[in-house]
Amino acid sequence: MTAALTIPTDTSGLAAPAHQLGRWRRLPPKAKAGAILLALFVLAAIIGPMVAPYDPSFQSPNPALSMNAPSAAHLLGTTQSGQDVLSQLLSGIRLTLELGVLVGLIATALSVLVGVTAAYLGGLWDELLMLVSNVFLVIPALPLLIILLGYLPRTGQTATILVLAALGWPWGARVIRAQTLSIRNRDFVAAARETGESGWRIIAFEIVPNEVSLIAANFVNTVLYAIGASVALAFIGLTNTSTWSLGTIMYWAESQEALQLGAWWWFVPPGLAVALMGTSLVLLNSGIDELGNPRLRDANQRAKVDGRRLQPTAPTPVQHAALPQRTSPLTAFLRSFSRSAYIEDRARRVRSTQPSEGQR
Amino acid sequence: MPFILRRLAFYIVAAWAALTANFFLPRLMPGNAVEAIMSKFPNLTPATYHALEAMLGVGHPGSLWSQYGSYLNDVVHFNFGISVSDYPAPVSTLLAQTIPWTLALVGSATVIAFFVGTLFGIFAGWRNGGWLDRLLPGLMFVQAMPYFFLALVLLWLLAVHVLHIFPIAQGYAGGLVPGWDWTFISSAIGHSILPAFTIVITSLAGWMLQMRNVMITTIGEDYVLAGQAKGLPSRRVIFNYAARNAFLPQLQGFGLALGFVVSGAIVMEIVFSYPGIGLLLLGAVQSNDYPLMQAIFLVITFAVLIANLIVDLVIVAFDPRVRTREAA
Numbered sequence: 001m002t003a004a005l006t007i008p009t010d011t012s013g014l015a016a017p018a019h020q021l022g023r024w025r026r027l028p029p030k031a032k033a034g035a036i037l038l039a040l041f042v043l044a045a046i047i048g049p050m051v052a053p054y055d056p057s058f059q060s061p062n063p064a065l066s067m068n069a070p071s072a073a074h075l076l077g078t079t080q081s082g083q084d085v086l087s088q089l090l091s092g093i094r095l096t097l098e099l100g101v102l103v104g105l106i107a108t109a110l111s112v113l114v115g116v117t118a119a120y121l122g123g124l125w126d127e128l129l130m131l132v133s134n135v136f137l138v139i140p141a142l143p144l145l146i147i148l149l150g151y152l153p154r155t156g157q158t159a160t161i162l163v164l165a166a167l168g169w170p171w172g173a174r175v176i177r178a179q180t181l182s183i184r185n186r187d188f189v190a191a192a193r194e195t196g197e198s199g200w201r202i203i204a205f206e207i208v209p210n211e212v213s214l215i216a217a218n219f220v221n222t223v224l225y226a227i228g229a230s231v232a233l234a235f236i237g238l239t240n241t242s243t244w245s246l247g248t249i250m251y252w253a254e255s256q257e258a259l260q261l262g263a264w265w266w267f268v269p270p271g272l273a274v275a276l277m278g279t280s281l282v283l284l285n286s287g288i289d290e291l292g293n294p295r296l297r298d299a300n301q302r303a304k305v306d307g308r309r310l311q312p313t314a315p316t317p318v319q320h321a322a323l324p325q326r327t328s329p330l331t332a333f334l335r336s337f338s339r340s341a342y343i344e345d346r347a348r349r350v351r352s353t354q355p356s357e358g359q360r
Numbered sequence: 361m362p363f364i365l366r367r368l369a370f371y372i373v374a375a376w377a378a379l380t381a382n383f384f385l386p387r388l389m390p391g392n393a394v395e396a397i398m399s400k401f402p403n404l405t406p407a408t409y410h411a412l413e414a415m416l417g418v419g420h421p422g423s424l425w426s427q428y429g430s431y432l433n434d435v436v437h438f439n440f441g442i443s444v445s446d447y448p449a450p451v452s453t454l455l456a457q458t459i460p461w462t463l464a465l466v467g468s469a470t471v472i473a474f475f476v477g478t479l480f481g482i483f484a485g486w487r488n489g490g491w492l493d494r495l496l497p498g499l500m501f502v503q504a505m506p507y508f509f510l511a512l513v514l515l516w517l518l519a520v521h522v523l524h525i526f527p528i529a530q531g532y533a534g535g536l537v538p539g540w541d542w543t544f545i546s547s548a549i550g551h552s553i554l555p556a557f558t559i560v561i562t563s564l565a566g567w568m569l570q571m572r573n574v575m576i577t578t579i580g581e582d583y584v585l586a587g588q589a590k591g592l593p594s595r596r597v598i599f600n601y602a603a604r605n606a607f608l609p610q611l612q613g614f615g616l617a618l619g620f621v622v623s624g625a626i627v628m629e630i631v632f633s634y635p636g637i638g639l640l641l642l643g644a645v646q647s648n649d650y651p652l653m654q655a656i657f658l659v660i661t662f663a664v665l666i667a668n669l670i671v672d673l674v675i676v677a678f679d680p681r682v683r684t685r686e687a688a
Contacts (some may be wrong), residue, residue, distance in 0.1 A: 030497075127512040138666050140619030142383070142627070143641075150645055151389035151655050224504075231506055232627050236645055250509070254631070259512060262521045271509030278504025283497070329547045337370040339612060339672070342682045344362055 022320040027139035031287020037280035041273075045097045048090030056244045070265050077265035080256045088267050091244040096227055097277070099161060099245070107218045111172030112211075116203055118173070119180030120283035127334035129178065133170035134338055141167045145229060149238045160239050162228050172218040179214050183207050217288055224281045231274050246270040363682050367672045372667045378661045382654050383431050392599055408442065440655035444647070445533040450618075451655045454640060459532055459659065462636035465552050466625040469559035476560070477567025480611075482603045484568060485575025492572075499565035507624040511558045511631040518554060526554045531635040555632045559625050569614050574606040581605075608679055619664045626660070 024032070040294055053075075060082025068078040076085035085149070118129040152159040183189065184207065192206045208215075233239055234247025237255070240250055249270040253259075258266040335341050434440070440451035484492035502510070519526040532538065532547040578584065579602055587597040629638030637656055644652035676682050 033497075104475070131373075134370070135377050137616055138371070138374050138665065138668060139378050140623050140660050142620070142623030143424060143660045144378075146641065146645060147382070147650075147653050147657050150443070150648070150650065151386060228506060232624065235506070235508055236627065236642055250512075259516055259520055259631075262516075264516055264521075267509070267512050269500060270461045271506065271512065274509065275505040276502060279376070279501045281648075282504055286500075320581070337366045337373075339367065339615070339675070342675075342679075 027099050028287045028290045030196060030283045030290065031274060033284030034280045034285070034287055037276060038284060039269075041093060041097060041277050041280065044090060045094040046080060049094055052084075052087035052090045054084035054087045056083060056091045057242075059083060067261060067263050069263075071286055076269050077263065079252065079263075079266055080258075085249070085266055088244050088249050089246075089273060092246040092249050092270055093273055093277075095157070095243060095245040096230065096247070096274070099157060099164075099230050100223040100227040102161050103164045103168060103230075104219050104223035106161070107168035107222045107226070108172060108215060110165065110169035111176055111218060111222075112208065112215060114173040115176030116180050116207060116211075119177045119184060120199065120203055120207070123328065124331050124334070126177070127331050130174070130338065131334060132175050136167065136170040138242075140215075142229060142232060145233060146236065146238060154238065154240050156240065157243070160233065168225055168229075172222060175218060176211060176214060179211050180207055183210050213288065217285055220281050220285045224278055224285075227277060227281075229275065246274050270295060364635060364672055364676055371669055375662065375665055378658065379432065379435060379524060382658055383428055386650060386654070404448065408448075413550055417561060420554075434511040435658065440658075443644075443652045443653040444649050451652050454652065455637070455655060455659055458635060458637045458640045461631070461634065462626065462638065464623060465555055465629075465634065465636060466559065469556040470563065470618075470621055472556075473560040473563040474567050475607075478571045478607070480544070480564070481571025482575055482606070483573040485579065485606070486598050486602070488572075488576055488579075499568060503565035503569070504526050506563060507562050507628040510562055511555070511628045514554055514558055515631065527551050532631050535679060538632075541642065551632075552634075555628065555634055558628055559621075563621050563623070566617070567610070567614070571606065571610050573603060574609050576600045578606040604678070608675060611671055611675055611678070615668045618667050618671075619660075622664060638649040 027035075050136075060078070062082060065078055066080055068074055068082075070077045074086065075242035078084060079088075082357050093263060114129055114133065116124040127330050145167060148163045149159065152163070189202060189206055192202050197206070230239065230245065231247035231250070234241075234245050235254065237251050239245065239248065241251060247270075250267050253263070253267040258264075361378065382657055400508075407624060438452045441453070442447050443451050482493060484490070484496075487493075517523065527533070527550060531551050532544060533551070538544060581602075584601050587601040592601075626636070626638035626641065629636045632643045633639060637659065641656050643649070643658065
């Protein structure tokens, strides 16, 4: 619809080509808060283990050092065997963040590969790949992770990383496929095709660069999923319990009855670290989302007319001439089994930056 | 073929994929699961050894196809083998003891959280910028918490150290015999309040945020403006015009997120020593009880698939277009 009112548009969402500082100032406050919080964690992960006051695994033989409440010598207290919780926390942040980023990289690469391939090839391949993604999505990941890791030796991090990445791609693949489908039909791709660029060149140099922000948002979501799932797995004791990750600290706290003994300094810091890390990623992502979708922006920043906040209406959709598509009966048949074939996926854009639910 | 039958066919494919993965995993994994089990439980009889081998496919009795056939046959008859950690209890008996607890707790808490969260989301989306929006950063923080961590903190605050209003652990007071009498039921309810509260608090935020965002997008639609322009009461515009349409993607999201929510809730059971399937899973993991682990995976998967089918039924009830439209 076209309202008769001229709506003063807030252009902060548009990229400011000026200097970087100006661009930072124009970021939504949520994105700023998320970025600062995340930077703190990255900093802790980089220098943390170097500045840690003690060796996180060092078990003090002195029984007086067991289960000490926070003090000047041990800022976050000690565990039952006299280990320093702060040192464990600093190592844990590094390991957990490392794992999250690695899983995020691998799984996002898989998402891009599957999503772009499905959309670009189209037809039967698209339907088959989406069927596989939907099956992966509907099967609960955590129990599958648990039996997979149950069989694998619990020595290194490699198994955990690979298994988490292997189950973390379908959500992103769906989102990226949807975006690719819309980009595929744009004029510049048609132009590239006309000039005789090869299929893979079009994908790598025309389509994927136009999806960078979506891929970045997806990466953030996958890191969030990986951190949540790995912490839960470590808490059950399914990862290497002799290295220090945030989940492992809580595993030891739980198994050595920190709760019953009232040692809150043992399980609260790692849990808070997970929650804050997750919050920073969610904030970052919803900030990124607000850049692209001004309607989600905090209404207080929005234009007011006569004391009433204006609700921006949906932008006029840009119509592209759809390329003639051959739909084989088999393709249509496969497609008819997915929910989205029946329901207009209104929430797609919004949900693409919803936190993936892995942290639960 | 109507929507619901097609969805049923999809869930059957998904169930088959889960069953097949469950069958091949122990056969593909490095190491000998049976040896691992036997070394932990030296008093198992040779008969058990062979039964385990057959179940986990280590000794390769018969061809892969015949193993697969008998495996499917066993699953259909709820025969999941013998638990090794709780030898000689059949896995199906252990499951039957724990499933009702989890279903009652996790099921009802998830449904409550979904509806309350959706309702909050409707209002937060309608009054975008109102007081509910001010809760958003806090909600994001709560949502980013692992379930089990909130459980630990709540237990510490409300049961163990600061206040002593709630029981610490278990599903019912010690000494009671499970039955349908009032003392037992009231005790069970008292013990489930804190776990249920944990689930509601952590998952409510997610449903609320999602519904809020979809509502904000929906409110921009022409038909909502038309409803307002006609002078319809706000309540009618909110619920019958905007929320009804925003609810469909919300339901879809519910179906997809269910697996994660249920998994998180199950890990949370461990903290409360709640006698559900999560605690059983922890025991199975700690003692390498592979038959039990695999059966629990199947049970959770099937529960999520059935819940998704119910979600589809609700979608059919809510969206007349689904009933009439052929696949687009």
